[in-house]
Amino acid sequence: MNTPDWNSFRNLARRVLREGAPLTLDEAECELLLRTAQEVSITDTEAALSTPAGAMALLREAERRIAEGSNRLTDALHLMWKFQGQGDxxxxxxxxxxxxxxEVVPYYRELALEQLDGMADGP
Structure with a gap:
């Protein structure tokens, strides 16, 4: 499994969404948005990048999928470990x-599947 490197994307999202920096949509930003969108299963990205409003929506949706997926998986892992410790x-x-x-983000789905497969040999 390849772990996505979302550091650059997170930095861009923080600067634009929280600090109010402009989304320039230069070649580097467009490539970053396209790659990240693909990694979080967002389609129709080319059309989204054709307008500033579409690009902002794409940035917000990718950021939302990464954050919510991470939180969802982390919460589930904590509960899973608790139940495992109880023998349940x-x-x-x-x-x-x-x-x-x-979950729609392939990386988070893969992590969840690995955990589930790891418990397949149990009672």
Missing amino acids: LDSARQQMREVLAV
Whole structure:
């Protein structure tokens, strides 16, 4: 599994969305937005980059998917480990199944599947 490097994207999102810096849509920013959008399963990115409003919407949606997916997976992992510690593997597995039911970011889906597969040998 390749871990996405979202540091540059997060820096861009912070500067634009929180600090009010302009989204310049130069070649580097466009490439970063396109790559990140692909990594978080956003389609129709070329059309989004054709207008400043579309580019901002793309930036917001990619940032939302990364943040919500990370939070969702982290919360589920904590509960999974708690249930595993209690010997309740069914409930532990259910945490990962619930992530998989709603998660669209391939990286987070892959992590959840790995956790679920790791529990397949248990009782």
